[in-house]
Amino acid sequence: MRNFQNILYVSTGLSDETEGLKHALALAHTNDLPLTFFLTFPRLGTAEQAYQEKFQAFLVQQAETALENARAALQLADNVPLVRLVVEDDQKSPISSIVRRVQQHEHDLLIKEAEPQEEPGFKTMDMTLLRQCPCSIWLAHPITRSHRDIRVAAAVNPENRDQLHRDLSLWILEISRTLAGYCNGRLDICSCWDFEFERYLRGSSLADMPDRNILGAVDYAEAAHFAELNDLIHEAGIDEPFHVHRLKGRPEDRIPAFVRGRGIDILVMGSMSRTGIAGFFIGNTAEDIINQLNCTLVALKPVTLIESAGI
Structure with a gap:
């Protein structure tokens, strides 16, 4: 690691x-x-x-x-x-x-x-650092639990096929597993999947696809995501205990809700760009996630991006 x-x-x-x-x-x-x-x-x-x-x-x-x-x-x-x-x-x-x-x-x-504020998300200074600083960033919110009760989660996307994204996902799993070992010992791994055409197929009279075919396509997308996620975790070689959560839906909706619902204290996720944190997930999704968080954030940047900045 x-x-x-x-x-x-x-x-x-x-x-x-x-x-x-x-x-x-x-x-x-x-x-x-x-x-x-x-x-x-x-x-x-x-x-x-x-x-x-x-x-x-x-x-x-x-x-x-x-x-x-x-x-x-x-x-x-x-x-x-x-x-x-x-x-x-x-x-x-x-x-x-x-x-x-x-x-x-x-x-x-x-x-x-993290700059203090009552609502979820991070203030301007912290968001600017996330966008502009070339190294990984840890923004700490207050944690009321004892050290041994702190809950750590990792958010990964196993479906990215280029090596840069995959190496970052592996590092997210490794770092979060290490942090969890310092805390309560258990790691929650969350990953979102979706069949992007499901809403169209169910809502369009033009599609005219039987429900069983739609369900088959959805099941195939879920199984493919599950296989990719298992391969990623196996490649990372992280130790148990960890619990895998496959969340159906958009990451910007499901990940913040997961963090709140599970009482996560530290979330480890990826940041792809020095000029915008949105590159790891699709479009501006990563920034949308961050703007809804009320926990400590560890935003990791790919090694190659850090090295290209002279670090």
């Missing part, structure tokens, strides 16, 4: 650092890696320049306190794992600082607290 080697935790100093920082520390510790804590914040205006140094000192102290609290929650010793705190103020936007940091220092995973 391709593991992460260079993890970046990002903070804007404006939200609770608890959940994502715990994930970042635990992942770095488990894989014996150092962690970069990147604190980026806007530069104060001309009228407030006298307060810039005090403002920065406050944010640094807040970050150090968050690190101390997260280590205590994980029962980690001081300086375990090794964390490098990097502070940068930016005249433009935190997003440009974050993307530049990822590119210049070849980070392969960015972990960040």
Whole structure:
């Protein structure tokens, strides 16, 4: 399995650092890696320049306190794992600082607290990072369950036949299986299938196809999807326990409903493009899914896309 080697935790100093920082520390510790804590914040205006140094000192102290609290929650010793705190103020936007940091220092995973909001989905800053950042991204929502009760799910499409998509699907299964092992041990794998002509055939008088023929075509589509999914899981070589959910319908409808209905805490799925996350599923489907999520999201990007960005 391709593991992460260079993890970046990002903070804007404006939200609770608890959940994502715990994930970042635990992942770095488990894989014996150092962690970069990147604190980026806007530069104060001309009228407030006298307060810039005090403002920065406050944010640094807040970050150090968050690190101390997260280590205590994980029962980690001081300086375990090794964390490098990097502070940068930016005249433009935190997003440009974050993307530049990822590119210049070849980070392969960015972990960040999701910007808080009451409704499902992610705010503009997080969505922009998902579209523009060249590495995989972990956006952490608060999780109320204990660590050993956290529920992990993977969303995959086994019917994509090109190697880029297949390698990404395999990586999704491998990473989600590893994460589930750190949590409650069980992985939920969800995959959507549909017979796209079924609604037309049932609703059109021109089609004039007997119900038994329509049912036969639907059954064939389901069986083909099931076989492809089994082959993908077998190729990934992941260990049990896992439970496979074959969801009939559109991914943008079924996956968010599945996440809510099963109480999933962490969803691992794919992101195909640096300029838009919509490439892994058809059209804008992936973005439609993300806009309905209220759980932690781990959006993986294909290795070849990351390498083409210089990572």
